[in-house]
Amino acid sequence: MSFLDLAKKRYSSRKYKKIPVEDKKLMYILEAARIAPSASNKQPWYFIVIKENENIKKVSSCYHREWLYDASAIIVACANHNISWKRPADGKDHADIDVSIAIDHMTLAATDMGLATCWICNFDVPECCKILNIPEHIEPIAILPVAYPEDKVNENRHTFQRKKIEEIIKWETFN
Numbered sequence: 001m002s003f004l005d006l007a008k009k010r011y012s013s014r015k016y017k018k019i020p021v022e023d024k025k026l027m028y029i030l031e032a033a034r035i036a037p038s039a040s041n042k043q044p045w046y047f048i049v050i051k052e053n054e055n056i057k058k059v060s061s062c063y064h065r066e067w068l069y070d071a072s073a074i075i076v077a078c079a080n081h082n083i084s085w086k087r088p089a090d091g092k093d094h095a096d097i098d099v100s101i102a103i104d105h106m107t108l109a110a111t112d113m114g115l116a117t118c119w120i121c122n123f124d125v126p127e128c129c130k131i132l133n134i135p136e137h138i139e140p141i142a143i144l145p146v147a148y149p150e151d152k153v154n155e156n157r158h159t160f161q162r163k164k165i166e167e168i169i170k171w172e173t174f175n
């Protein structure tokens with residue numbers, strides 16, 4: 001499969017089969033996160049892997065959607081603001097960018113394994129920190145359910161669900 005085929009195959013799945021995800025596949029996904037690039041190679045991240053049913057229920061309560069409770073595993077991707085690279089010119093913290101790259105590696109690796117994911121950022125962050133005992137300098141960036149999908153998407157969806165290429169490319173200068 002070409003890279004573009006894999007990227008187009010990934011979608012946000014919100015309906016899961018209630019079957020476990022093999023540890024080998026989970027480790028493949030986590031390895032994809034581990035090797036991701038990061039600003040100044042700081043690797044300012046932690047990945048909390050939740051497999052126990054009881055704990056999946058607990059963490060799902062940070063984002064009340066029926067479908068999330070059915071996830072076979074949940075990975076909470078966290079940023080370590082103590083070690084992330086800050087741009088000297090303006091102090092911009094690159095932790096979110098770094099963790100997001102790792103998350104996207106994971107969504108693509110999961111797709112490669114025939115698994116489904118969905119980025120979740122609209123969750124209750126303080127509640128998540130409380131449930132998972134996350135210390136102050138660590139920020140959960142996204143909740144990523146990992147499961148076998150029960151839903152399907154239109155294979156041609158990128159033709160109508162995305163902007164046209166000429167709308168997003170600026171050649172040489174902005175205008």
Ligand SMILES: Cc1cc2nc3c(=O)[nH]c(=O)nc-3n(C[C@H](O)[C@H](O)[C@H](O)COP(=O)(O)O)c2cc1C
Nearest residue numbers: 010011012013014118119120121122123142153161
């Ligand atoms: C940073 C980010 C945050 C997102 N947060 C949520 C979320 O909280 N809940 C949700 O259901 N989907 C969430 N999504 C999924 C987007 O809605 C989805 O990626 C977008 O509609 C495109 O659809 P696709 O992923 O199926 O291609 C998020 C996606 C990204 C990249």
